[in-house]
Amino acid sequence: MKKLRGGPARAQGASVVEELERLAKASKMPDTIYAVARRIAEGEDKAKFVGALDKLLRGAAKQFDEEVVTGVLRRAADAVDPLAFLDNVEWIMERTGLSAEARKALVRQAVLRDSPLDLRWLRELTDLPDDMLEYMALDKTTNWRSFMKVSKKPSDYFPSSLKKLLKNTDYADAAVKLRGVAGELMFVVEDVELPGGLKIVARPGRRGREGDRLCSARCKRSAGDARG
């Protein structure tokens, strides 16, 4: 990131403040703006952080809902390395091979979930083919936490030191989830034909009266009618 000085640096700072003022009306935004301002004031490299915020607010943030922008700013303000966090958001949003919806969904999963996706882990330590990542990104029920937990490669949420504490049930849980995702991906990625031209569009989160899933996947025909 190019570090500006003098007039250009002031202009960049003013641009960030202007954009934050515009966003201030969104819910939870005042707290977030305070956290960002505090981070800028306390951070070691203020100019680079302001530069990264300027890039985000002028570019990728335009594609996000206000809720996601709030989440990104909040996580950046709280991150050990806010520049790396924002760089990972930019990486996702610039990644070719994924649809815009999938890119936005990954950022959403990284900033709004209680058990968030670690973008650094996804970027540096995984190697998923685009079509698989696309499907997993668009599936709201993809449980990244289970996979990050048992991954051989540590994420920020599950560092190596915690790996020793994992139980067999953690591996079994990930295995069952892997089986579920693989079963659906087979029809999506391998293009195995479903009867009547059905396509898997989502895994439902809702449950039946007895707590059972109504079905393992929701499908729809090209005409748009849903099938369980």
Added chain:
Amino acid sequence: MDGRALDEGARRSQSQQAKNAFVHMIAQLKAAKSTGQRVYLGVSDAIAENMDLLEELLRNYRLADVTIVTFSEAKFKEVAATLRKGLGLAGGVATVATDQITKDDADD
């Protein structure tokens, strides 16, 4: 306890897990059917020789109208392996076979 008794215990435990999984599958199919929508059941071709038995059991549970969709076990393993490698998962996360899924596990 001698070896034979241990083998028998393990066999019974596996058999009970398979029963639990089957009961869970029937409950899911009935719940799906209760929505009034058509229901499809994905089944690995690894159980091809038991397909008649599966159809008979579905009839017995008044689920004869469930459409069975067969998929290739080999393709499934291939996709699962790519996924496991892509996510950097440890060897312990093997792809579980259908009869290893118990009722408590099978909510995904």
